[in-house]
Amino acid sequence: MAFLQRLLAGAKVEWLALGNVTLPTSNIRWRDAERAYRYIDLTSVDVETKAIGETTEIRASNAPSRAQKLVEKDDLIFATTRPTQQRYCLIGDEYAGEVASTGYCVLRAKREIALPKWILHWVSSRDFKTYVEENQSGSAYPAISDAKVKDFKIPIPCPDNPKKSLEIQAEIVRILDAFTELTAELTAELTAELTARKKQYNHYRDHLLSFEDGEVEWKPLGEIGEFIRGKRFTKADFSEDGIPVIHYGEIYTHYGAFADRVYSRVRAELESSLRYAQPGDVVIAGVGETVDDVGKAVAWIGAEPVAIHDDSYAFRHSMNPKFVSYVMQTAAFIDEKAKHVSRGKVNRLLISGLEKVNIPVPFSDDPEKSLAEQARIVAILDKFDALTNSITEGLPREIELRQKQYAYYRDLLLSFPKPVVVEA
CATH class of the missing domain: 3.90.220.20 (DNA methylase specificity domains)
Structure with a gap:
């Protein structure tokens, strides 16, 4: 918080709706389309990695009805169906000029006001998730409208000095990007270790229960x-x-x-x-x-x-x-x-x-000895199971703590002073 105060140095902060810091986007005119497009549907964006995975190639002749939204580099796409899943990502070079589903809200930053990654980090924030939970509708198939997404307000520091505003945004984005990268590296290392432990455990368990030796x-x-x-x-x-x-x-x-x-x-x-x-x-x-x-x-x-x-x-x-x-x-x-x-x-x-x-x-002919041997093997496997599978101990718990730590510091860095509401 002290860092944020030093960075702002008493500067004014204005809270603006996403709709005021983003540009209009357009839909594809399929009747004029001459080439094939990569189609980013609702399952293309991975909820965990926030990256585009598998896409399909479509043309005017076979395009699904929902394949409508043209996207450009650095657009942020946010899935408005089942929105609390937080399915979103930034469009990179690979998918610039391609087509996304109408199930996404496309947020294209007005770069003279807000950085694309400034919007990205706010969409990943706890405040935005709470806002979505409060404004989605429907129980069986919950959704939020594009208009509601664009009503969400984010802070713009130094609104009267765009250059300084973007510098402040860039510095906070730099720190959050570093946190994101570090967390991803640590999580990847821990996940790889957990995968190796599980593989080791499964091999040992299978060998132990194969009874290649013993009665x-x-x-x-x-x-x-x-x-x-x-x-x-x-x-x-x-x-x-x-x-x-x-x-x-x-x-x-x-x-x-x-x-x-x-x-x-x-x-x-x-x-x-x-x-x-x-x-x-x-x-x-x-x-x-x-x-x-x-x-x-x-x-x-x-x-x-x-x-x-x-x-x-x-x-x-x-x-x-x-x-x-x-x-x-x-x-x-x-x-x-x-x-x-x-x-x-x-x-x-x-x-x-x-x-x-x-x-x-x-030891099938000796029930007492059989149960004792079963208990001995179970005691060994319980230790492996606790290490590899329990969420309260071992590596899974460590992964969870790393992710919570990142979320805590992200939300702390985005703790801008809220406007004071004066009651009439």
């Missing part, structure tokens, strides 16, 4: 335990207070190898009509968007029973639940499981086939 018997799941299918409930049944449940979709989007807490609850009135996984059961997703999602398993180690959806199964057995779940994460098990998935619009697990898949049972 083990491979038994079919149907011989070890039984599969209990859940009962149906819908999104309309979800409630903040009620019965704890595991929804099949959450198994591959929210859960790791084991869990003792749930992410969802349903209405208490459904209690008698549902089926439950007991503590120690392994809950398995029966359907999924991809073949890998189908059959994803999570060991339920909570203290109480938990309701399960009818597109999932509780595998009830007498083994260590974490051991069974870890086995179900191995590449060998996933390969075998994939043979028992019916593929179509919905990928579905065939339990009659999964029952025949073998898993290792160490």
Whole structure:
């Protein structure tokens, strides 16, 4: 804050709507278009990297109806559908003169007033995100109009001295760019390290559970335990207070190898009509968007029973639940499981086939010794799992802290004095 005060040196700050610091843009006239264009649709801009990824080549003969907005270098495009996702980027040389979807608001800076990156950093700010949340409309398909985006006000320092104003903007942009670059480098390093750790962990886990050495018997799941299918409930049944449940979709989007807490609850009135996984059961997703999602398993180690959806199964057995779940994460098990998935619009697990898949049972003739060996292996794998997957410790937590640190300093550097509102 002291730096910002020194930079401004008491200079006036005027808050102007984006519409007042940007230029009008134009749409393509397809009937006059003679060449092919790269089309930037709503999925082209990556939410995380803020960069354009895959685009398609279009001509007048096959252009989608939404392919309308011509963009130039240093234009900022902001997705106005599902705007809280913060899907935006600056147009670089590669896409100058190409076409963007009408799902984007195009912000072209009046360079004598505002730098393109000055607008970029404000669009990335907490204030802008809050503004979007307050001004979007629609629940199923939330959106914000271009006009509303352009109503958002940003500060212009020294409005009466454009040269000094742009110098101040440039200095803050320089610092924020440095923060962005440093954060990106640190995040990339940590992400690469995390990827390497996960690969190392997966290799070690798979080797440990292959039982190339040691006394083990491979038994079919149907011989070890039984599969209990859940009962149906819908999104309309979800409630903040009620019965704890595991929804099949959450198994591959929210859960790791084991869990003792749930992410969802349903209405208490459904209690008698549902089926439950007991503590120690392994809950398995029966359907999924991809073949890998189908059959994803999570060991339920909570203290109480938990309701399960009818597109999932509780595998009830007498083994260590974490051991069974870890086995179900191995590449060998996933390969075998994939043979028992019916593929179509919905990928579905065939339990009659999964029952025949073998898993290792160490010291199968000695239950006590078997459970002790399972527990020993689980203790080793738990340490690896905590290091690689937990958001509260290890590298994922470090990545999250780096990103929060950057956001904190960015918002601090953009903490310009707000105009005083005089009440009548």
